[in-house]
Amino acid sequence: MAPQNLSTFCLLLLYLIGAVIAGRDFYKILGVPRSASIKDIKKAYRKLALQLHPDRNPDDPQAQEKFQDLGAAYEVLSDSEKRKQYDTYGEEGLKDGHQSSHGDIFSHFFGDFGFMFGGTPRQQDRNIPRGSDIIVDLEVTLEEVYAGNFVEVVRNKPVARQAPGKRKCNCRQEMRTTQLGPGRFQMTQEVVCDECPNVKLVNEERTLEVEIEPGVRDGMEYPFIGEGEPHVDGEPGDLRFRIKVVKHPIFERRGDDLYTNVTISLVESLVGFEMDITHLDGHKVHISRDKITRPGAKLWKKGEGLPNFDNNNIKGSLIITFDVDFPKEQLTEEVREGIKQLLKQGSVQKVYNGLQGY
Amino acid sequence: MWSAGRGGAARPVLLGLLLALLVPGGGAAKTGAELVTCGSVLKLLNTHHRVRLHSHDIKYGSGSGQQSVTGVEASDDANSYWRIRGGSEGGCPRGSPVRCGQAVRLTHVLTGKNLHTHHFPSPLSNNQEVSAFGEDGQGDDLDLWTVRCSGQHWEREAAVRFQHVGTSVFLSVTGEQYGSPIRGQHEVHGMPSANTHNTWKAMEGIFIKPSVEPSAGHDEL
Numbered sequence: 001m002a003p004q005n006l007s008t009f010c011l012l013l014l015y016l017i018g019a020v021i022a023g024r025d026f027y028k029i030l031g032v033p034r035s036a037s038i039k040d041i042k043k044a045y046r047k048l049a050l051q052l053h054p055d056r057n058p059d060d061p062q063a064q065e066k067f068q069d070l071g072a073a074y075e076v077l078s079d080s081e082k083r084k085q086y087d088t089y090g091e092e093g094l095k096d097g098h099q100s101s102h103g104d105i106f107s108h109f110f111g112d113f114g115f116m117f118g119g120t121p122r123q124q125d126r127n128i129p130r131g132s133d134i135i136v137d138l139e140v141t142l143e144e145v146y147a148g149n150f151v152e153v154v155r156n157k158p159v160a161r162q163a164p165g166k167r168k169c170n171c172r173q174e175m176r177t178t179q180l181g182p183g184r185f186q187m188t189q190e191v192v193c194d195e196c197p198n199v200k201l202v203n204e205e206r207t208l209e210v211e212i213e214p215g216v217r218d219g220m221e222y223p224f225i226g227e228g229e230p231h232v233d234g235e236p237g238d239l240r241f242r243i244k245v246v247k248h249p250i251f252e253r254r255g256d257d258l259y260t261n262v263t264i265s266l267v268e269s270l271v272g273f274e275m276d277i278t279h280l281d282g283h284k285v286h287i288s289r290d291k292i293t294r295p296g297a298k299l300w301k302k303g304e305g306l307p308n309f310d311n312n313n314i315k316g317s318l319i320i321t322f323d324v325d326f327p328k329e330q331l332t333e334e335v336r337e338g339i340k341q342l343l344k345q346g347s348v349q350k351v352y353n354g355l356q357g358y
Numbered sequence: 359m360w361s362a363g364r365g366g367a368a369r370p371v372l373l374g375l376l377l378a379l380l381v382p383g384g385g386a387a388k389t390g391a392e393l394v395t396c397g398s399v400l401k402l403l404n405t406h407h408r409v410r411l412h413s414h415d416i417k418y419g420s421g422s423g424q425q426s427v428t429g430v431e432a433s434d435d436a437n438s439y440w441r442i443r444g445g446s447e448g449g450c451p452r453g454s455p456v457r458c459g460q461a462v463r464l465t466h467v468l469t470g471k472n473l474h475t476h477h478f479p480s481p482l483s484n485n486q487e488v489s490a491f492g493e494d495g496q497g498d499d500l501d502l503w504t505v506r507c508s509g510q511h512w513e514r515e516a517a518v519r520f521q522h523v524g525t526s527v528f529l530s531v532t533g534e535q536y537g538s539p540i541r542g543q544h545e546v547h548g549m550p551s552a553n554t555h556n557t558w559k560a561m562e563g564i565f566i567k568p569s570v571e572p573s574a575g576h577d578e579l
Contacts (some may be wrong), residue, residue, distance in 0.1 A: 018399065131436075133441060136467075138452070152567040153564055154565040155563075155565075156563055158434045203562060
């Protein structure tokens, strides 16, 4: 008994020592479970990167370190090879060490110039010329609006790089006064340029990650600062992705609510029925009716709509409108008699003005 | 299993051959990141004349009087961006690689008009006029162009041709240049035959990576 206790104790001690030496817990840093999907990991990184960026936390002395940890965690967990290695051997087990600068990872999600906090200094200096902005329409399905998604995009853009020699820049028209004789002057227009270091445009490529956030609305934009067109004398413009939600064959979106239609048979409308509607993420919405369902009847399913963009925990409703499929062929005399017997209804034949709501 | 001795040198060769046969496509494995997909925005470079397909809010002074399409030498003009879309609404979902032989529309990003051609003569060379037509991406049947390339899909590195579905001409540049107000820009027109003047290559752009799910496979030729 004693040796068993001792060995368990030793194992526990070894494990604890191992856990300490093994390095950082990347899953904890990102706040995701070990079974997290790549999408969850990207989403967690993007949210935390905005919160933990040192520019946003000037008073926190550990901000830089926390931000580095976050970058390291994302770099490992977003790569399936590295993640496998990490899961088995811990941080120590990662062979080639994480070399890529955190700036690279951050710019995948937010663009070259990152995210300027504290009042966008870019816009303040109007003297610096800017390249054009590019707006790209991004088609998005309702399934993606419901569950969120990340779209990977390769941006190939011309970048201004130093080149040998000089070039003319800041060319402008100036008025020159020349004296033709005593008391006679002439004003001419002249093009005057400065000399600047030479610049050439080189094509560079990088991957960007565009997040489709759950509940996103048509027309919303996701900017990537500095990823637009370059300007040889100034700064590059921005790249903006504009969300365009495409039509869905089954659901119609109105705000956070979803609308759909179901056709039922005449028998089902009279005696009741049960059915399932498959939702955007595959889960089933169960409908069970034992009362009579008239054509045009609406069923309200709270919480089965789309998540609200500002608070994903609030969901809109799913509104189902029923219509009834009447038999196409004429009923035989026998069936007609049978129906009259079963339903025992007298004739109604009420005439009224249906267009004025009486 | 294998008898030792004779054939010792041949064995690894045979094994290698067997493996090469088993690997599908034999080495031409595409990572998928190099394919042009629907929804991508890009600039097209005419490989022979080194100009990019371009449009702007300037109309032709002759022919149809529609918005003009030209070739420019600059690589940093935002007016050279075109968006690749399927031939019909929903016909090519975001991220579907464009197949060789597929009909696409090229929508000019900044003006919302589609690359278009019709039976009007081009102003400088008397070939077929190529214009930009439509409103907010909605034009008509003369906006369809077939991507002609070798292989299965349009690869970013490949030089491809664009053949008009309605009139069968190829999108071309032969070097004629405009004067004022678009001095130095080249004429872009349609020509009946495939030659060195009508190959184009995807250059700068925002390329949507091919999506993982198989495309809905809508064939709209």
